[in-house]
Amino acid sequence: MIAESATTPVLEARQVRKTYRRGAIATEVLKGVDLTVARGEFLSVVGASGSGKSTLLHLLGTLDQADGGEVRLDGERIDNAGARRRDRLRNQAFGFIFQFYHLLPELSALENVLTPLYIASSAWAWPFRRADAVRRARALLERVGLGHRLDHKPRELSGGEMQRAAIARALISGPRVLLADEPTGNLDEDAGAEIARLLRALNAEEGLTIIMVTHNLDMARSTDRVVRLTHGRVDLSPTVLGNRPAPGGYHSPNDGGDRLSLDRRPASMAVLGAGASPPAHPEVFGVGHFPQR
């Protein structure tokens, strides 16, 4: 159904605009943003407060609706989709994690991870899907290092553990893109570093496309590409990140140099020092693997 090709960016924003209204005051937060994200890319979005980074993330993931421009997923427009389609996209195509982990307090870690599957399934169908779903959830929680915390409620988990559970939840439906809004903003240095490591591992080992909004320039530096937003627009001026150019467009897979290429596995293994193993948990992470697409 989706025209997947090696050159179609998984996510694309064209001249996206967003204005917020508070009473009589209207603030134009995004003033025409262009962005393309390649499959398997780990992209950071940085910028000052109020520059519109979180807003851009929400618009990309159909959590909010743009006032102008287009958003395309695998080439297909999603910004003008109906409510039902957008709900389904958020349930299956996108995974969100936020600065505040937003786990549902009444549910255990396992149940929190299962929540997107609860949403996707009717009560009648659930008994048939339950076993498989629980297996996947357990595997994911193991993957993020929470195998021993399955039945704990959020109030019994540390900040880092909660964020890891949130990551597992965001991935249970096998999304095409993980959208992370300041994932380490509320964590201390060690916990934050762990999360950063986890995200890099997921991107490297499973090929997960990640778009991360962050204030942390060190974290941004470790990603494939950094996009800076200034006053609601992509900043095309040279960045202060050092020898890393601030690209504004799409880079072909053959672009070499000091950039990580898109065929990344061996190179990323070298950079991160992780074991050169094939993608772990394909039954969990196989993008496009789940039938309920």
Add this chain to the structure above:
Amino acid sequence: MYKLVLCWRYLKTRYLALVCVVSVMLGVATLIVVNSVMGGFSAKLRDRLHGLLSDIVLEAYDFDGFADPEGKMRRIMDDPLLAREVVAMSPTLEIFAMLQFQFRDTPVTKPVRLVGIDPPTRSAVGGFSEYLTDPARRDKPGFWMDEAARDRFERQKRPEPLVFTPLGNPDEPPPPEAPKPTPKTTQGAILGYAIAHFRDRQAKAEDGATRDRRTLQPGDEVVLTTVSGAKLAPVYDRFAVVDYFRSEMSEYDSQFIFVPLEHLQKLRSMEGRVTSIQVRLRDYDRAPAVVARLKEIFVRDSLDVQTWEEKQGAVLAAIRVEKGILNILLFLIIAVAGFGILAIFSMIVVEKTRDIGILKSLGASNWGVLQIFIAYGLLLGLVGAALGTLMGLAITVNINEIEHFLARATGQDIFPRDVYYFDRIPTEIQPLAIGLVNLGSVGIAVLFSILPALRAAMLHPVRALRFE
């Protein structure tokens, strides 16, 4: 599936919502208990109103009554519809009268309703022999005197005329139709219980119930004065008390006196005439058809045909109105519970704003979020109604024990047994009423959860996620 999981989980963890459950429970329990007790009282009252009256009464319009009751009864049985539906009939002669007797050498005068009956047929019609206080008379009712009564009567018989004079001006010549005042067979009379007894509130028996004092014993003599048929001339005669009639309806027990029909007819110069025919039906549901048929048959006779309900129309209507108003007022209790739900749900929605944002970011639809909260209201309503029904039924079934306990604990007499004649609080469990109460309370719970649910459904995900 997530709606079910969350709904159930909210029910188990939100203790504040238990307040909603409790208020629905109390409202439902109250309504059920009140409906059952009122139903019981009302059913007993209906029984008693019906008690003395037969299913259908054919009545004369005036004191002179109508002739040939046997012929009329034959005409009734000749009709095929009526022959099927009519089980028993009894002619009676009813008139107002004055009762006079001596109590501790003081003359006592009371206005009464004098009814001449034929005991066998009158019992067949029902509402008579079962109320007689003499057990021997319940199977074979009659005006005979037993040994003890006869002894007493003989001892009291006076050779001279009675000390007091019957009604009428003593200067006037004696009424032309007065019967001879000396020895002949004195007829028996069955007195309403309250005519011959009074409640002595001061005297208490061992079990704490008040005692009844007797003013007239079986065998005592009484004089009944009334008017004759056509000419309305005063007539009187002496009777001996043989038994009492106790229906626990003061209207009857304090006014009615039964005497033999033939004797009363002769006394009133109304031989062969009666004022009413009482009719008992096989199935009271068929009464309208029977009444219509009777009216057709007796259209040229000066007779009124009525069911007992039509005769007692006013009282029954009053009971119905009372019940209706009481139900409406009590339903306000549940409406109050509804406002509680509205308030608490609004609080819960505010509390869960970020959670709702997260659910939407995970792909939950607005409609789905709406369903969660409405289902939550429905669940609270169902649990509250179920518990309330159990509680209401438990109280109803044990109401007498509860009343005893409360009376002992507070020292107050909650259900004074001398006000009502029954010694147990009557209850009648009405499944229809219980069903309606449950339906109504669940409906209110759902109704009052709609507004907060709508608010939750309309929350914008980004704003919800940022909610502090």
